[in-house]
Amino acid sequence: QTFPECPLDRQQLGRNSWSVLHTIAAYYPEKPTVDQQKDMVKFMALFTKFYPCEDCSEDFKERLTANPPATQSNTKLAQWLCKMHNEVNVKLGKPEFDCKFVDQRWRNGWEDGSCD
Numbered sequence: 090q091t092f093p094e095c096p097l098d099r100q101q102l103g104r105n106s107w108s109v110l111h112t113i114a115a116y117y118p119e120k121p122t123v124d125q126q127k128d129m130v131k132f133m134a135l136f137t138k139f140y141p142c143e144d145c146s147e148d149f150k151e152r153l154t155a156n157p158p159a160t161q162s163n164t165k166l167a168q169w170l171c172k173m174h175n176e177v178n179v180k181l182g183k184p185e186f187d188c189k190f191v192d193q194r195w196r197n198g199w200e201d202g203s204c205d
């Protein structure tokens with residue numbers, strides 16, 4: 090029996106959104122232009138503003154104000170986002186991710202070849 094596809098619940102929306110955000114950060118330029126840096130700040134603010142989970146959106150907006158996106162380089166942005174995601178993990182009682190593995194998780198694949 091096949092079931093119809095359903096709207097995303099909060100967990101699915103979160104998982105899919107983090108996938109998009111971390112993958113965008115993983116492919117952000119190492120040497121962004123001033124315009125790219127400004128656009129990334131706007132993108133994060135607008136993504137958060139329209140994020141369709143009200144308390145997540147309110148909460149993340151405050152986090153963005155306290156800790157604005159580090160847009161100076163690919164490495165800085167990927168590490169910043171990892172830190173932000175870890176803040177949400179802590180709030181939700183989830184384990185923290187070791188940010189030194191962020192490139193393997195979201196761009197290069199694991200060094201043991203498990204994604205090949």
Ligand code: FAD
Pocket residue numbers: 099100101102103104105106107111140144145146148149170171172173174175177178181183185186191194
């Ligand atoms: P997720 O947290 O969705 O993570 C998905 C995958 O990302 C993990 O399997 C892991 O491989 C990887 N990962 C985990 N941590 C990191 C990290 N620090 N850096 C890089 N990769 C990592 N839910 C709420 O209930 N309340 C909220 O206030 C809330 N705020 C949110 C704010 C935003 C901006 C987003 C995108 C989501 C938010 N969510 C919130 C959803 C929540 O964070 C989770 O996405 C959801 O609970 C599903 O969790 P999960 O266990 O599948 O893993």
